[in-house]
Amino acid sequence: MSKRKNNGYKKSEKKRKQSNKPFGKKNSPSAARKGDKSKHPTTNKRHPDKTVTAEVTCTGLSNTGKGIIQWEGKQLEVEHLLPGETAEITVSTKGRYVNAELKRVLTPSKERIKPMCSYYYDCGGCQLLHMNEQAQTRFKQETVDKLMKPFGKPEPILTMDHPYDYRNKSHTTFGLNKERQIIGGLYAQNSHKLISMDGCLIHDPKADEIWQTIRDMMKSFKMQPYNEDTGQGFLRHVLVKVGKVSGEIMVVLVVASPIFKGKNNFIKALRKAHPEITTILMNVNNRNTSMVLGDQEKVLFGKGTITDILCGMKFEISAKSFYQINPVQTEKLYGKAIEMAQLTGKETVIDAYCGIGTIGLIASRKAGKVIGIELNKDAVRDAIRNSKRNDVKNARFFQGDAGEFMVKMAARGEKADVVIMDPPRSGSDEAFLSSVVKLKPKRVIYVSCNPETQVRDMKYLAQNGYEVKRIQPVDMFPQTVHVETVAEIVLK
Ligand code: SAH
Numbered sequence: 145m146s147k148r149k150n151n152g153y154k155k156s157e158k159k160r161k162q163s164n165k166p167f168g169k170k171n172s173p174s175a176a177r178k179g180d181k182s183k184h185p186t187t188n189k190r191h192p193d194k195t196v197t198a199e200v201t202c203t204g205l206s207n208t209g210k211g212i213i214q215w216e217g218k219q220l221e222v223e224h225l226l227p228g229e230t231a232e233i234t235v236s237t238k239g240r241y242v243n244a245e246l247k248r249v250l251t252p253s254k255e256r257i258k259p260m261c262s263y264y265y266d267c268g269g270c271q272l273l274h275m276n277e278q279a280q281t282r283f284k285q286e287t288v289d290k291l292m293k294p295f296g297k298p299e300p301i302l303t304m305d306h307p308y309d310y311r312n313k314s315h316t317t318f319g320l321n322k323e324r325q326i327i328g329g330l331y332a333q334n335s336h337k338l339i340s341m342d343g344c345l346i347h348d349p350k351a352d353e354i355w356q357t358i359r360d361m362m363k364s365f366k367m368q369p370y371n372e373d374t375g376q377g378f379l380r381h382v383l384v385k386v387g388k389v390s391g392e393i394m395v396v397l398v399v400a401s402p403i404f405k406g407k408n409n410f411i412k413a414l415r416k417a418h419p420e421i422t423t424i425l426m427n428v429n430n431r432n433t434s435m436v437l438g439d440q441e442k443v444l445f446g447k448g449t450i451t452d453i454l455c456g457m458k459f460e461i462s463a464k465s466f467y468q469i470n471p472v473q474t475e476k477l478y479g480k481a482i483e484m485a486q487l488t489g490k491e492t493v494i495d496a497y498c499g500i501g502t503i504g505l506i507a508s509r510k511a512g513k514v515i516g517i518e519l520n521k522d523a524v525r526d527a528i529r530n531s532k533r534n535d536v537k538n539a540r541f542f543q544g545d546a547g548e549f550m551v552k553m554a555a556r557g558e559k560a561d562v563v564i565m566d567p568p569r570s571g572s573d574e575a576f577l578s579s580v581v582k583l584k585p586k587r588v589i590y591v592s593c594n595p596e597t598q599v600r601d602m603k604y605l606a607q608n609g610y611e612v613k614r615i616q617p618v619d620m621f622p623q624t625v626h627v628e629t630v631a632e633i634v635l636k
Pocket of ligand 1: 466467468500501502519520523544545546547566
């Protein structure tokens with residue numbers, strides 16, 4: 145495993161080591177994640193509430209990377225437990241919910257490693273830091289293989305050489321600790337408990353340096369962190385987007401009110417500390433919501449967008465538009481998608497759920513024409529700008545629901561040779577898929593960040609004249625349980 149070079153993170157490395165206590169102590173998996181809601185409904189029978197300790201052996205991993213165990217005839221999942229390990233766990237029963245938590249590993253697996261991040265057991269943003277790289281890769285491969293079984297064996301997963309520092313986008317939240325000092329960090333998963341951090345193993349190191357500078361500037365600028373409970377305070381979040389190839393950096397200050405006292409001096413000081421920042425925006429979010437960004441946006445410095453280079457093309461990215469968070473792996477993913485599309489220069493290609501137009505514009509170099517469809521207005525505007533920036537003349541982008549758009553296309557009797565689709569985690573819908581079946585493209589290339597919904601949608605296509613030819617998993621989100629897949633689906 146390679147260590148990161150970032151100074152912002154290194155400073156805290158020592159602190160992290162000191163606080164990295166063994167299992168069973170404060171920083172142990174059992175003590176962590178108090179707000180965890182991942183309980184397992186197992187039976188409809190009501191049990192009396194109780195908590196017991198049990199000694200168990202882990203027999204495998206669930207799709208969410210948790211250790212599978214048997215307890216009193218039931219299958220339960222235990223976070224941070226590995227196959228083959230024996231462990232002491234606590235099992236709490238509340239009504240019909242049974243929740244198992246790791247207390248102590250008795251015989252550790254050879255694949256267990258000490259997590260490189262001391263926030264791991266509190267944060268929950270990563271789920272696989274206790275596994276070595278080989279085990280992570282095997283887990284992801286086996287998960288995809290199992291899910292995709294109805295369609296044959298997927299290709300070996302494309303892994304990442306340096307599986308850290310990859311996220312080009314990060315949000316940080318601010319608050320006060322018990323001593324009323326300003327802290328910044330991430331919410332523990334499934335909770336609104338803010339964990340004070342000095343960096344994150346998978347964030348871009350520069351992004352971490354920037355939000356830490358902001359945290360440290362807040363006191364002298366009398367800038368209060370926003371408090372969700374009282375609605376008091378000003379700075380809610382900092383969103384940083386980094387163009388990994390271009391080096392351009394966007395900072396979005398998400399604030400609770402449009403009245404930004406001392407704005408000019410704050411921006412001046414931030415730019416002085418980080419001359420590499422190319423644009424700064426203010427986003428006003430005055431709603432009581434867990435959404436990071438609000439509707440009002442104001443550019444405070446620079447042009448309000450950043451540009452990055454992907455597969456040799458330039459892409460302009462707004463604060464709100466979606467852009468793949470791991471560009472190194474995205475190039476591999478898109479490369480496979482384009483290869484699977486088998487374009488000859490004549491085809492009409494639909495890029496559905498196109499975001500800022502990345503896949504469609506990359507495909508346009510080998511296609512007759514490209515039609516992109518996307519729901520988010522800002523992303524569509526970026527896609528249109530991006531086609532101009534790259535001098536693409538054969539691509540058109542439309543704003544709307546991909547399903548409705550396809551229904552209209554099918555009703556008008558329009559033709560498409562290839563449909564590339566990349567829906568959000570919830571997958572596609574019947575309107576979209578039934579229109580694909582009517583349009584009868586020769587190929588459907590399905591890019592997905594959630595293989596479970598992808599399987600559901602591919603079953604529909606398989607029942608309606610299509611055949612899944614090839615499935616390629618890509619590790620876009622190392623250290624987490626998430627996996628991306630691209631499938632080549634052809635008309636029979
Ligand atoms: N293909 C792009 C974006 C993929 S993310 C890329 O690789 O960068 C999924 C995209 O689907 C997001 O941009 C989201 O805004 C969009 N989306 C979500 N629901 C949609 C819908 N019903 N119709 C069209 N687009 C949708």
